[in-house]
Amino acid sequence: MSDCRIQLTINGQQTSVEAPPMKRLLDVLREDLDLTGTKEGCGEGECGSCSVRMNGELVNSCMVPILQAHGAHIETVESLAIDAELHPLQKAFLECGGAQCGICTPGMLMAATHLIAHNPNPSLEQIREGLAGNLCRCTGFIKIFDSVITAAAMEGSRTHAR
Amino acid sequence: MTDDSTNPAQRRVVGTPQIRKEGAEKVLGRAKYVDDIEFPGMWHGATVRSTIPRGRILAIHFDESVPWHEFVIVTAADIPGNNHIQMIAADQPCLADGAVNHCDEPILLIAHPDKRLLPQAVASVRIDYEELPAVLSIEESESKREIIWGADTSTPNVFKEFVLQKGNVDEAWSSAACIVEGEYSTGAQEHLYIENNGMIADYSDDGGITVWGSLQCPFYVHKSLMAVFNLPEDKVRVIQTETGGAFGGKEDYPSIIASHAALLALKARRPIKMIYDRMEDLAATTKRHPSRTRHRTAVDKDGKLLAMEIEIATDGGAYSTLSSTVLSRATLHATGPYVCPNIRIRSRAWATNTVPYGAFRGFGAPQTIFAIERHMEHIALAVGMDPVELRRRNFLHDGDTTATQQIMREPVILDQLLDRALAVSDFYAKRERYARENATNPVKCGIGIAAFYHGSGFTGSGERRLNSLAGVDVTLQGKVRVLVSSTEFGQGTNTILAQIAAEALGISYDDVEMAPSDTHLIPNSGPTVASRTSMVVGHLIQRSGRQLIQTLKEAANLSDNYTRHDFFAACELLRARDGEVKSLSRYEAPPNIYWNDDTYTGEAYPAFAWAVYVAEVAVDTITYSAEVIDFHTVQEVGTVLNPTLAAGQIEGGVAQGIGYALYEKVQLKNGHMFNNQMTNYIMPTAQDVPPIHVYFEQIPFAYGAFGAKGIGELPHDGPAPAILNAIQNATGESFSAIPLLPEDIFLRFASYGLDPENITA
Structure with missing residues (x-):
């Protein structure tokens, strides 16, 4: 199948990519746009390591063909910190021990961002x-729960956005 | 400034919840895991694997529909050195050569610039085999109808055997008030680190081989590559990338995938990346050893243990890998934390035609602790005693001897841990309440306990043999660097070692960083395994720090009440004299540590961590699901170096232990894992974990860093028996095998005619 041109907005920036229509959004982010914060854990939508927000919905980017993301607004972990200022969730994950090996952390942060937004x-x-x-x-989730509760109580946990 | 390890009041950094060293990079999504790294001109590698458990390779066919000229293909014939992976023995080939001994065994390697073409190419390699009968269980291996390993030895099919004796078991049976027998079994368990195994390799004639990857033990990989490529030490370089979980699963397997990537790089003359997807990682890499443990125990009328006869069998898989050392730890934890005058343990690791089993948090201990802690419940029932009281009566105390005749010289506070666990969990009140409520409720609740120890560091003479070297240096930019081969994979190595260095040097945590985990730059402080990093390596960092301060005082007039500025100024004076500022320390065994490998007697471990865990469960007699509803942990791990990280270790270990007990089932067909997806290998989710309460007692161990002992593996030892004991309390039904899935509970109840009224609590 020949490549198609996909227009999308990633972390507030309009961009376009040429890619096979069935290429996974995960691979476009990591390979075409060099946004390697989004991780692959299982490739079948089970583990959530590749979670991003698409048009305000939480999705597993390993399950989204890029064709489906045409015109979409995508938010990844790279969108959370504004310049040097960490997002309250990032601060809370650091303080509470919500991140250990860190491989699930970007997806977990996006899921938590989505949760707090609603x-x-x-x-x-x-x-x-x-x-x-x-x-x-790694964590048995306990310190992740603590992190989300702590972040929710912080100033700007919901409004911190580009 | 002093670093008095016995006085917590004088500490500034150790014992405080310092933020994880590499934490900011992780929450920002900037930390570089191996799959995040690209090199110019890099190709991608893949592996063609055996589809049968045992047989001879007759021919390899390459389907003509694939443009093979675009690929690089590596077989065993391309290996410049030894075709084996160097662990304890050298029986595991790097690539199968003429024969295969398990499904998913690597046979050949291919590489191509476009990774999307690799799956189809792998599927287009057809291999003709002459199949041989496979041995697929411990029992089949024991029967010796097929000899698959060690045909030329006196113990064919047996990788390793231990016999451990104390007193005289045979004379004890006749004086027993009660003899209790039981058989307990545990299944395989997958580590399920969220980052799969992966490696990048490059080769140049000048530099030799360099690999970057997800791994626990840089010098294990280094040693393996030297053998496979027949290269000297300085021509092999291993660099650890950020590692997304390991749990033992990246102890030995990275040596294989690194060798494979490097073989392709050597032939392709370009960098090669090999990243397993989840299905390949689950099917092809190591798991926890399945086990079967038989107990026969003599007790007197007061419930005192008179004799313990224990027979342990583990399934080691097709090659010996780490099975002997896993079996050793299983053996040394088999009696639980109890004193008994007469003990005989016979343990064997058996060869089967399955993927080799390997290291996994606990390393044999969770298997035999499950057995003894379920067995204690059965003994209590047999003698009509409260299982809590039975345990208390048999606890080890100061001065008692273990199965290996090790005298307990360090304080043992099991009674205190038990009392606290009973109090914080409100054990007796809940047990009474659950019994009352269960009478009328289809959901039966119960509470159960497990007491256990975990030996810190390598077994017996292991630490002496490792002879670890570690230390600190000071950079021109004014940073102290920790020099170790101990790696970070989530458990907190970077943070606690930096805390220890800062404390020992009297500087701040922010002044310390980790040297890159690169075998060209770091000394060999041993593998990152065996709950040894805090205690053993941490102590080397503490000593190196003290030594550096002493040197600065002597050579650079550092005053007793120095400031940070004084410290770094003195370091520059030392640099002007010596050219570098560096302090290394080599392992010295604590005094009175003797171990006899032949008789398996002596100090099995320099220190033990101790714990009492309490699980509460709810068993639904309509859906047959068992759920853990609350979990209390009380432990003594020496000094707690970082309370946030330490609690995180316990909580994560308990969650894995819950999965081991109730969810995680590796299903094999012909020795191939066929539920090799996260969809059908089920681990606990955010909705499955109960509240996990963590309590520490702290008794500083004089030969650990600022008093620390091991912590990482301990929490995986206790949950499974505590949970099954709670299920017995809830339902009156005794289960002796894990994982215990709803279908297993269903089958038991189905045997009573499916009537919940038959379930008596």
């Missing part, structure tokens, strides 16, 4: 549900 003060049960699609093998 629910600024989530309960523990809502956090468990909101992060259920993101697997972490």
